[in-house]
Amino acid sequence: MQALITQRYGVAKHALRLMRRTHRLTAHPRLFRVLRKALDPLVLEKETRWNQGFRWGTLLLGTALSEPGELAATRHIFQDMLDYMTGYLEPEQAGRPVVWSEWNLSNEILRGFDVTPYIPETLAVMAQIAGTDCAVRIVEEAEAAGLPAEYCSASKFAVGGLLLGQSPEPDLIITSSHPCDSVTSVYQVLHYLTRAPLFVLDTPYWDDEASFAYYEKNLRELISFLERHLNQKLDWDRLAQVCQNVNVTNRCLQDVTEMARAVPSPTSAEVLLFHWIDRMACFGSANGARYAQAVYEATQARLKAGKGVVPEERIRVIWYDVPVTFAPLYAWLEREFGAVTVADFIGRIQQVPIDTRSEESILQGLARTHLACTMVRQTRGPAEFYTTELHRIIEEYAGDCFLFMGHQGCKGGWAILRLLRDICRKAGIPALFLSTDIFDKRCLSEERIKQEITEFFRSHNLA
Amino acid sequence: MNDAFPEARLLAASSANPELERAKARGKRIIGYFCSYVPEEMIHAAGCVPYRMRATGSRGTTRGDTYFSVLNCSFVRHCFDKALHGEFGFLDGVVFTNGCDHARRLYDNWRDAGKKLGLGPDFLHMLVVPHKVSDTALSRYEAELRTFQAELEGFSGAPIPKESLAQAAVLYNEIRRRLGALQAARRAVPVPVAGSEVLDLSLALTAVPADRALELLTRAEAALAGRTAGGQDDVRVLVTGGCLEDAALFRMMEDAGASVVAENVCFGARHFHRLVDDRKPPLEGIAERTLRHVSCPRMIDDFETRAHALEKTLREFRADAVIAHKLKFCDLWGGETFLLRKEAERLNVPFLALEREVYGGGTGQLATRVQAFVEQVRNRKGRFTEQEGQDHG
Numbered sequence: 132m133q134a135l136i137t138q139r140y141g142v143a144k145h146a147l148r149l150m151r152r153t154h155r156l157t158a159h160p161r162l163f164r165v166l167r168k169a170l171d172p173l174v175l176e177k178e179t180r181w182n183q184g185f186r187w188g189t190l191l192l193g194t195a196l197s198e199p200g201e202l203a204a205t206r207h208i209f210q211d212m213l214d215y216m217t218g219y220l221e222p223e224q225a226g227r228p229v230v231w232s233e234w235n236l237s238n239e240i241l242r243g244f245d246v247t248p249y250i251p252e253t254l255a256v257m258a259q260i261a262g263t264d265c266a267v268r269i270v271e272e273a274e275a276a277g278l279p280a281e282y283c284s285a286s287k288f289a290v291g292g293l294l295l296g297q298s299p300e301p302d303l304i305i306t307s308s309h310p311c312d313s314v315t316s317v318y319q320v321l322h323y324l325t326r327a328p329l330f331v332l333d334t335p336y337w338d339d340e341a342s343f344a345y346y347e348k349n350l351r352e353l354i355s356f357l358e359r360h361l362n363q364k365l366d367w368d369r370l371a372q373v374c375q376n377v378n379v380t381n382r383c384l385q386d387v388t389e390m391a392r393a394v395p396s397p398t399s400a401e402v403l404l405f406h407w408i409d410r411m412a413c414f415g416s417a418n419g420a421r422y423a424q425a426v427y428e429a430t431q432a433r434l435k436a437g438k439g440v441v442p443e444e445r446i447r448v449i450w451y452d453v454p455v456t457f458a459p460l461y462a463w464l465e466r467e468f469g470a471v472t473v474a475d476f477i478g479r480i481q482q483v484p485i486d487t488r489s490e491e492s493i494l495q496g497l498a499r500t501h502l503a504c505t506m507v508r509q510t511r512g513p514a515e516f517y518t519t520e521l522h523r524i525i526e527e528y529a530g531d532c533f534l535f536m537g538h539q540g541c542k543g544g545w546a547i548l549r550l551l552r553d554i555c556r557k558a559g560i561p562a563l564f565l566s567t568d569i570f571d572k573r574c575l576s577e578e579r580i581k582q583e584i585t586e587f588f589r590s591h592n593l594a
Numbered sequence: 595m596n597d598a599f600p601e602a603r604l605l606a607a608s609s610a611n612p613e614l615e616r617a618k619a620r621g622k623r624i625i626g627y628f629c630s631y632v633p634e635e636m637i638h639a640a641g642c643v644p645y646r647m648r649a650t651g652s653r654g655t656t657r658g659d660t661y662f663s664v665l666n667c668s669f670v671r672h673c674f675d676k677a678l679h680g681e682f683g684f685l686d687g688v689v690f691t692n693g694c695d696h697a698r699r700l701y702d703n704w705r706d707a708g709k710k711l712g713l714g715p716d717f718l719h720m721l722v723v724p725h726k727v728s729d730t731a732l733s734r735y736e737a738e739l740r741t742f743q744a745e746l747e748g749f750s751g752a753p754i755p756k757e758s759l760a761q762a763a764v765l766y767n768e769i770r771r772r773l774g775a776l777q778a779a780r781r782a783v784p785v786p787v788a789g790s791e792v793l794d795l796s797l798a799l800t801a802v803p804a805d806r807a808l809e810l811l812t813r814a815e816a817a818l819a820g821r822t823a824g825g826q827d828d829v830r831v832l833v834t835g836g837c838l839e840d841a842a843l844f845r846m847m848e849d850a851g852a853s854v855v856a857e858n859v860c861f862g863a864r865h866f867h868r869l870v871d872d873r874k875p876p877l878e879g880i881a882e883r884t885l886r887h888v889s890c891p892r893m894i895d896d897f898e899t900r901a902h903a904l905e906k907t908l909r910e911f912r913a914d915a916v917i918a919h920k921l922k923f924c925d926l927w928g929g930e931t932f933l934l935r936k937e938a939e940r941l942n943v944p945f946l947a948l949e950r951e952v953y954g955g956g957t958g959q960l961a962t963r964v965q966a967f968v969e970q971v972r973n974r975k976g977r978f979t980e981q982e983g984q985d986h987g
Binding site for chain 1: 660661662663665666667670692694695696698699701702703706710720722724725726728730731734737891892894895897920922923924925926928929930931932933935936
């Protein structure tokens with residue numbers, strides 16, 4: 132592990148090797164499925180030194196992604212990730228400027244330029260592939276440098292990666308004022324440490340015409356900033372194509388989101404969360420659209436057949452705040468309790484289509500779709516942006532319980548704890564609030580999380 | 595004429611005060627607001643008394659914690675606790691901002707408690723402040739202020755004429771200018787007035803009607819002549835940081851042998867920085883002044899300006915060291931502290947970072963750290979003076 136950390140791009144190169152291996156396996160989905168089933172007992176229990184390399188594959192690919200249709204579809208995402216990573220691991224060869232883009236900022240516009248996009252927080256995902264200790268080591272590097280411990284761990288990964296030589300040097304940085312104070316703050320730190328020119332998209336608070344127009348103006352300024360610093364013109368035709376891919380992706384994944392309302396659920400949040408990685412790094416890619424179409428078709432086929440994603444669905448989970456990426460909890464929940472996560476905070480898609488007929492309409496559509504992106508739509512405004520969606524989920528998804536995996540960095544989410552609790556209480560849904568972290572196991576270990584969930588299920592006669 | 599500083603200290607030591615009671619008795623309505631990005635002159639122009647929200651005198655967070663979590667900063671938890679205990683009953687309205695992830699949820703929780711628990715007042719307004727200082731952000735902020743003006747007009751039942759806004763801007767400019775002059779007086783060695791006294795005064799000025807604020811300032815100015823509040827050899831420190839609504843921290847530094855010669859804290863200099871350009875239409879001038887006063891780290895594109903201001907202040911006030919303070923769980927000031935430490939290293943200025951709760955907890959530890967730091971800086975200063983003497987000799 133130490134060698135990975137100290138070697139330039141060591142973590143990403145290690146992740147790349149393992150992803151290539153998994154990518155090859157996805158060409159043989161039935162064989163992959165058998166292999167996965169055989170490996171499950173070896174990886175679900177706990178992380179060991181020898182299983183950490185392939186454990187993360189299982190972590191991502193829970194039951195919903197283990198069906199041949201979905202397994203084959205994962206190939207497209209792996210391909211995107213390979214392209215994304217090789218893009219910045221060999222930037223000198225490509226000779227393209229590197230633009231850092233904050234992880235919650237939808238960065239379709241970058242794809243209209245000849246640049247290498249890099250999303251600093253994706254290192255948090257790659258580090259898990261090298262083992263959860265590796266991830267912790269990067270976070271600790273940032274903390275040792277003086278970053279506040281209470282920062283979102285994703286922000287600490289961004290800085291830790293830079294300090295450890297795990298990230299490419301940026302030529303430009305783009306960020307936004309969403310979804311939280313950590314992002315607002317850490318991009319000032321990154322700008323200071325790298326001295327790369329910074330552009331900030333200011334996220335509006337309200338959902339009204341003036342807010343959309345303001346954000347659209349921000350997007351226009353972003354384009355001017357990029358054109359000026361890159362000495363390139365935005366390729367509007369390419370951007371239009373990217374937006375069409377976004378439309379296909381969103382339409383399919385929004386349908387998948389809605390199909391989970393059926394009992395038994397033909398899918399789970401895993402399918403949507405798996406795409407989240409692609410959304411961060413390569414949103415608007417043709418591969419992303421292919422993945423979305425494939426999982427949509429597979430989900431629809433199960434829905435028509437009245438088939439659930441797990442053989443015997445016993446508990447329907449509504450999962451809020453963030454997923455836990457250092458442990459295969461979804462697969463464990465399914466295997467152990469027949470518990471399917473039917474709705475979650477991050478994976479759910481609620482998007483608006485982008486009209487690609489003119490530059491004007493593209494920007495209007497991008498502004499609206501950005502502001503409807505996961506985390507952005509819930510966190511940037513008043514509490515109703517959280518609670519209205521939760522009300523709807525409770526009414527429509529027949530959830531049996533509410534699990535709030537409260538991320539340390541989401542101070543805005545923690546600040547409306549009472550509101551969320553009251554909604555669940557009024558709806559008669561048992562709720563478990565855990566203080567955990569999306570990427571950092573030091574906050575609450577996998578073992579403790581499993582213990583807490585087990586006790587919660589038992590105490591509410593759910594298991 | 596009585597020295598204003600003891601009175602300011604008394605006013606700063608409580609949340610409600612007799613001045614507010616008198617204003618209410620005269621039929622004035624009191625509007626609380628949470629952030630230096632709320633232009634108090636607009637509230638004044640609406641015929642109300644602006645009151646900067648604070649948790650002074652809070653007895654705990656028991657009720658506040660029923661809404662907020664322990665991962666939220668103690669300032670909002672204490673404030674909301676006071677609200678739930680009915681200690682802000684003198685308010686007729688509250689203005690919130692999206693200043694940070696903690697404070698902006700006060701707006702949500704206050705409304706919820708209004709519905710479920712009958713918490714008043716009814717007039718609750720969210721003033722959205724951009725996270726940038728660009729021209730686009732400024733015009734957006736100006737539009738926000740127009741909405742705010744309309745809300746205030748609805749609340750007060752009367753339009754706010756341009757002339758009233760202009761007069762209010764002039765009035766608050768005078769307060770800011772005169773307080774700025776008092777702050778500037780601390781360039782002298784020794785300082786004529788302690789940092790804790792000026793912070794008390796700043797706190798008092800944001801808790802009383804403007805006419806009383808001016809009267810306090812007049813008395814403070816008069817008291818300044820021939821006054822000293824420190825020694826020649828004091829370690830001169832610049833304090834920067836977020837929410838500081840109690841001068842106890844400054845007094846702790848002063849007790850350790852430091853003079854707080856300058857500061858950039860929420861309730862202090864940052865609140866009063868910069869004047870409204872009275873050549874511009876009032877709302878435009880107010881928007882520009884409020885958005886572009888020395889910024890808080892919530893402004894993502896403005897660290898260079900803040901760093902420049904820090905360097906300039908260090909030079910002008912001959913500060914020997916920087917002390918940064920932040921509340922626990924404040925990401926914004928956590929990141930800023932990281933950056934300020936880097937800047938202090940670049941400028942070769944000793945730097946101390948303190949983390950604290952708004953009330954209680956670790957006071958003894960803080961005092962020890964401050965004392966050790968002041969001694970360290972004093973030794974360093976002594977070495978420099980010695981070296982300078984040898985060089986000149």
